[in-house]
Amino acid sequence: MSKSSRRAFISGSIASFTWLLTGGQASGAAPAITAGAPCKAKGRERTVDGVTYVCRNVKGKLVWRSTPVEVKQLVFTARVLESSELALGSTKVVNVPTPIGGTTGVVVTRTDIGITALAVACTHAGFPVARVGKVLECELHGSKFEPTTGAVLGGPAVRPLLRYDATETNGGVYVTVTNG
Ligand code: FES
Numbered sequence: 001m002s003k004s005s006r007r008a009f010i011s012g013s014i015a016s017f018t019w020l021l022t023g024g025q026a027s028g029a030a031p032a033i034t035a036g037a038p039c040k041a042k043g044r045e046r047t048v049d050g051v052t053y054v055c056r057n058v059k060g061k062l063v064w065r066s067t068p069v070e071v072k073q074l075v076f077t078a079r080v081l082e083s084s085e086l087a088l089g090s091t092k093v094v095n096v097p098t099p100i101g102g103t104t105g106v107v108v109t110r111t112d113i114g115i116t117a118l119a120v121a122c123t124h125a126g127f128p129v130a131r132v133g134k135v136l137e138c139e140l141h142g143s144k145f146e147p148t149t150g151a152v153l154g155g156p157a158v159r160p161l162l163r164y165d166a167t168e169t170n171g172g173v174y175v176t177v178t179n180g
Helices: 003-022
Strands: 045-048 051-058 061-066 075-082 091-097 103-111 114-119 129-132 135-138 152-154 163-169 172-178
Touching (some): 075 091, 075 103, 091 129, 103 129, 103 172
Antiparallel strands (some): 045 051, 051 061, 075 172, 091 103, 103 114, 129 135, 163 172
16 A cells, blocks of 8 residues: 555544544634543533543542543435446545535445445445445455445455445435434
């Protein structure tokens, strides 16, 4: 794998992780309180960027600890391609802008049975998959997936790719994206 694709993966992973933690909120300025930072009053609570921290005694020291993060549900439908851009038998990876900022990768495939849309992130460790021959392949550790269902054809991944609803109308391909 090239250095640039590794770099892109690492920065994408950090962005995805931030997105997950913040529920898609823009990150903004660094929080004044972070998990593990010292605090003064046991039991005191503070909320920063949607994350609530509680001052706890950990091994004799008072430090901020974050409470479990609630991941917000995200569902939206977007026109991801013009119908003419997706030939029979072809696959395209589209970076779809989300309503809360940033983009999310969607793999769109047209076959005889219709159009399938899958999340681009490999279920092993999140590296983006790409069409290689007749399968979707993850370059990082070699997992393979079936492009019309997302089913695992070869590990180390054990879970199928996340599947989205896809429709075709008015000359466009629409995908309903959800974060689970
Ligand atoms: S991240 Fe895809 S196989 Fe490991």
